[in-house]
Amino acid sequence: MRADFLGLQAFISIADRGSFRAAASHLNLSQTALSHRIRKLEESLGTPLFLRTTRQVSLTAAGTTLLPRARRVFEDLGQALDEVRADLCDADEQVSVGCLPTVAVHCMPAVIAAFAKRHPGIGVRVHDNSASEIADKVQLGEAEFGVTIVAANRWDLELKPVVKEPFVLVSHRDMPLAQAASLTWAQLQGEPLVRVSAETGNRILIDDALGPRREALIWRYEVQRVVTAVSLVRSQIGYAIVPQLALDVVDAGGLVAIPLRSPSITRTLGIVSRKSVPLRPAARDLLSLLSDQLKHSVANPGR
Known part of the structure; x- marks a missing residue:
């Protein structure tokens, strides 16, 4: 009744x-x-x-x-x-956004500073999570949009590519490969490499691009997060293949990033949002600032 x-x-x-x-x-x-x-x-x-x-x-x-x-x-x-x-x-006083950890560390400080000048009364909440967690946050409405890896998408989410970010080899300055201007994957055979867990989108992209050739490499260490991989490189335990922006996750002093070729591998970063759910004006402004900063950071690594 x-x-x-x-x-x-x-x-x-x-x-x-x-x-x-x-x-x-x-x-x-x-x-x-x-x-x-x-x-x-x-x-x-x-x-x-x-x-x-x-x-x-x-x-x-x-x-x-x-x-x-x-x-x-x-x-x-x-x-x-x-x-x-x-x-x-x-909600009117805060904008929530999902963001990959590497992107959050590299881009969000400048983005939030610029946003605060335009919207001094509105806070920003950053969910620095994995790609799958970001999709969950957006789907549930806990984040208005997210910056994530462009891959297979969910039916009720919209995914728009923004920029392609290359993967690079991270080396300590005192390790043998540190002086190379660029390296092929074949030149990495026999070298101790650090890989990130298969649960991450980064690992999937690398494995798919290399195909059977990945088995010829010595993946001696495996970690869950990019920041841990870079930290192992700092200790000169091995080399790591990470997204270019990852060097800002930790202090890059003493480390160098070397371009990889044959093949060059990139990940496409994009914006995920809910279909048919328009962003509020403040969220649109934050999205614009973040997209511009993302393009600038990839085009100008280390700045």
Whole structure:
């Protein structure tokens, strides 16, 4: 049975005031309209809720049982509406964005600084997660958009490419390959390499591009995150193949990035958002700033 909220509202108002006339005045209704609401509610319940005399109105046993529960319904409804209003207020004061960790570290400081000048009253929440986690955040509405690897997409999300970022070999300056202007993958045979977990989109891109040739390489170490791979290189344990922007994840002092060829491997970074859900003006502005910064960072590595 559908809840009769108008009937319950009339019922509570009469019970609180002990009078149909006072309740009708409070609800800005005629007594006829109020009586109609109560009669409809009583008919749906199959029992009277009030005992009416010429002098007073009192609750029946059914009315006495219903009253605290009806109050609770309206209290819960009021609380829910307050929470929705609070969420909308918070949303107006903050923009949430998903971002790959390497992109977040390299691009977000400058982007947030520029955004803060344009929107001093609006905060930014950055979800620096993996590609799959970013898609989840956007899909659930926890992030308005995300910067992620362009790959197979979900049906209810829109993915727009922004820039191609090359993978590079990271070496410590004191290691043998550090002086090379560029390297082929064949030249890496026999060298100790650090690879990132197969759970990441980066690993999948490299494996697919190399095909069977990846088996000729010595993948001596495996880690979960790019930042850990770069840290191992700093300790001169081995070399790592990472996205170009990854060198900003840690202090790049003592490290060099060497271009790779035959084949050159890139990842396409793009913007993921929900289909048919327009971004708010502040979010659109943040997206524009982030896209411009991303293109600049890839075109001007190390700056």
